[in-house]
Every structure is written in C-alpha cells, then in structure tokens.
Amino acid sequence: MKMQREIGLLGLTFIGVSGVIGSGWLFAPLQAVQLAGPAAILAWVVGGAAMFLLALTFAEVSAMLPVAGGLGRLPQFSHGKTVAMVMGWSAWVGYSTTAPIEVEATLRYLGPHFPALQQAGSNSLSGFGLTFAIAMVGLFTLINYYGVKLFARINSGLTWIKLVIPVIVIVMLIITSFEPANFTAAGGFAPHGMQGVFSAVSSGGVIVSYIGFRHTIDLAGETRNPGFTVPVALLLSVVICFLVYGGLQLAFIGALNPADIANGWDKLNVTGTFGAIGAVASGLGLLWVARLINLGAVVGPFGGALVSVGSNARLSYALGENGFFPRRVATLSDRGVPSVALLLNLVVSTLMFLFIPFEELLQICGAAVTLSFAVGPVVLLGLRRIDPDRPRPFRVPAGTLVATAAFAVATLVIYWGGWDTVWRLGLCLLVGLALFLGRGLKHGLHDLDLAQAWWLLPYCAGLGLASYCSAYGGIGILPRGLDTILLVAFSVAILFAAARRPVSRETYEGYLAEDSAALAPSRQPGH
Secondary structure, eight states, X not given: OXXXXXXXXXXXHXXXXXXXXXXXXXXXXXXXXXXXXXXXXXXXXXXXXXXXXXXXXXXXXXXXXXXXXXXHHHHHHHHHHHHHHHHHHHHHHHHHHHHHHHHHHHHHHHTTTOGGGBOTTSXXXXXXXXXXXXXXXXXXXXHHHTOHHHHHHHHHHHHHHHHHHHHHHHHHHHHHOOOGGGGGOSSOSOTTHHHHHHHHHHHSSHHHHHGGGGHHHHTGGGBSSHHHHHHHHHHHHHHHHHHHHHHHXXXXXXXXXXXXXXXXXXXXXXXXTTHXXXXXXXXTTOXXXXXXXXXXXXXXXXXXXXXXXXXXXXXXXXXXXXXXXXXXXXXXXXXXXXXXXXXXXXXXXXXXXXXXXXXXXXXXXXXXXXXXXXXXXXXXXXXXXXXXXXXXXXXXXXXXXXXXXXXXXXXXXXXXXXXXXXXXXXXXXXXXXXXXXXXXXXXXXXXXXXXXXXXXXHHHHHHHHHHXXXXXXXXXXXOTTHHHHHHHHHHXXXXXHHHTSOOOHHHHHHHHHHTTTTTSOOOOTTO
16 A cells, blocks of 8 residues: 555645644734844745745755655655654654644633633643643544545645635734834834844744645655645745735734834733734724634644644654654555554654643744754755756756755754754754664664764754854853854855765665655656
C-alpha cells in the first residue's frame, strides 16, 4: 500500500492557508504593535518576505522530490540521515506543540460560553476541559485516518470560512473608523526603531503565524501532479496569508481610539475574550462583526489543529522511514494513511496537554520549526551540486542568491526570538541527540552520513553563543547592528560550507531507489 495522490491545487493551497490562519490573527496584531508601533506593518512585510524566500527553496526541492513528511525526508537526499534526523526532530517538536496550542486556544475562546471548560478564575483548562481537548485531537486523528481526500474536503470548507471572516473584518474596520494620525502618534511610525520590528517578527507572533505554510511540504507525497501543484500552492499560501495579516494589522492600527495609545504603544492594552480585534470591533459598536469574530475564533484554531494532526503524522512517517523513529511508525493502513504515526502523535498530544503549560508550548513552537526550515536552502544548493540535470518542474531563479538570503533570514529569526527561546530549543535538540546516539549505538554509526552533518555543530553552537551574548534576553554584550552583520556573515559561511559537501552520487541514488514509488514521474499540466 502506498499513499494516494488525491489532493489538488485548491486543496493543497488551503492546507497551507489553514495552517497559517489559526488563532494568531486574533492576537498577533496587538502583540506586534506593542513591540514595533505602527511599524508592525513592516514586521509582516519582513516576516512574509522571509517565509517567501524559504518557501521558494522548498518549492523547488519539494516539486523535484515529492515525498511525504518533507522536512524530515528531503534533507536525507542531499546531506544524509543525520541531517534529516536532526531537522526532522526539530520540526517534529514544533509540530507536536501545534495541535495542542490550537485546540487549547479553541477551548479558551469557548470558555465564556461553557464555563466548565476552564478552571474558576483562570484561563487554564479544567479537568473536563483537558478531557474535551484530548477528545478533539482524537476526532482530528479519526478524520485523518479515513483518508486524505476526506481530510482535504473538510479542511477546504473550514478554510473558506477562515478566509471570509477576516476579510469582512478588515473591510468593516476600515470603512467604520480609520485614523491616519494613529500611524505617527506616540513616538512616530517606528517608536522602537528596527529593533522593534525585528522583535515583532520573531516574538510578536509574526513568524509563528506564518509558519503554517509548511504543511504543504509535508503532504507533497499525496498531491496530484506535484511538480506543478506543490510550488504553486506553497507560494500562493504565503501570499494569501500576507494579504490577510497585513490587512488586519493596517485596519487594527487605524481603528484604535487615539486615547488608547496616548501612553505609548508598549502600554496599549485592548483586550477581550476574543482578542484585540474583537475588542476594537465591539468598541466601535460593530456587534455583529464581533459575533462573526467569535465564530472565527473557534473555526480558525479548529481547522489549524486538524491540519497539524495530519501533517505531523506525515512527518512522523518520514522519521520512521529514515530510522529515527521505530520502523513500524512508517507503515500505512489500507486507506493509505500513516495510522501508527497518527496514534503516536495522539499519545504525545495527550501528554503535552497534561504536563506542559500553554505558554511553554508557544515558546518552543516557533523556534523549533524555523530551525528545521533553515535546511531548505542547504538542500537546494546540495541537490543542485549532486544532480544538476534532474528535471525540476519549478526552478528558483537566482537560486544561490535566494538560498543565501533565506538561510541568513532563518538564522536571524531564530536569533531575534531571544535567549529564553533559544536555550529551550537547544534543550530539545539535546534530547533528540540522546535519542539519536541511542539509535547509533544500537544499529551502528556506519550508515548515518556523519561527514555531511559536521556543519550542524558550529551552526547551533554559534547561534546559541550569539543569542546568549545578545540584547535579546541575553547578557547584552553584543551590540545591535554588529550582531546582524556577524550573524549574516556566519550564516553565509556555514551555508556554503554545508553545500560543498553533500552525500556522494552513489548514496544519493540509493536514497532515490528507496523512494522510487513516491518519485515515479507524474503528469504535468496540459498532459
């Protein structure tokens, strides 16, 4: 049994869009503007450009090698099993937090209407709420179990709702109340300079909101005509979500009461049960819009959690295929879905609900997934070196320049997240390293492609050291401006060193042979 190619362009695009438009749109505009002021709009531009560059690198390699669980599988073709395991583990840690985050967000929004879901006097879930949350993840697991076609149809229906509601909100806020003076009030357009913009990108919810486009990479193995569908869906999902989030940020700033920002943007406190957007709409008397936002507050994270469960199962499947997880995780049911991986992740989500606080999940999620994204440029340059003549349905123009910029930006985004996030990410990687060494001692180190993974040590160590010395939650001895210059130079050196030493052609062809069924030529547009 192999995976069924049942997802078309609209379905795959909406999988990416649904992963991006979860719970973040209700809160990210406030968080970003508190850090950057009106320049928060630039944060969405910077974040969107960063994700677009990374999406370009994955668009080429995912269309060229459309395998399931791309973040855990694609690096193996260019740089071997160790790099694939490290990056796959990092992605899996981030993915595993996403469904619990979105489900808990859904139940927090429902809490005022169903008090039994929350502990009295607290935002935390009650015992009944935790049980209900686990049951929701179980429902998403069941939907995914019944096949990718059903999953894609349900997600597409939810995504139409998730798109229409924010668009209506943007239009109504702009035509009801738009104060141009707000964009230069309380310290001007950029009261905290570019530092505020960069902080908003990494810590203000911008990157966490955008990274959901990754799901299109993981379901490439179940996509019809992947050479066309995967790259187009990747790029469309990023562009659509930039327009939605940028529009929300613009409308939110313009709709604020000038009195609310008199004490400065960092003191802005417009909150409500359904986020800052809902509070602003209620304050303007748009009660029907506020009710619509209430619906979006539930549908958004609900759909995001559904997509995360399916995507994480494909990533777990890929980790089973390359030997990091037990081989049984890489088995398919008679419906062509990774059923064992679905059950594994249901257990992990249950444990996270029970033992890890919501805020801790949020801190881990963004940095872990962004680190795994950083491998896209490495894989792009590595594959161009090993196999320059293989047909590429989509080829990134100025590929070396795009890969360099994408890798540098990914490095900076992790760095801007601050020391408090980076050390947690380092701890997660150490846990993965322990599991990896256990696997190596059991099965031997001869087939792990260690020579192609050497760059990971200086990269992670250098990034950690820079973060510790930074003014982003570190000891503050690395001056701003200089830190950016040093990290860009450092990332460029690491990227080209890594790209110069991919696996051998023989090893590469061996990995292609292992995935021969998934990589069989597929029909192109017009054929």
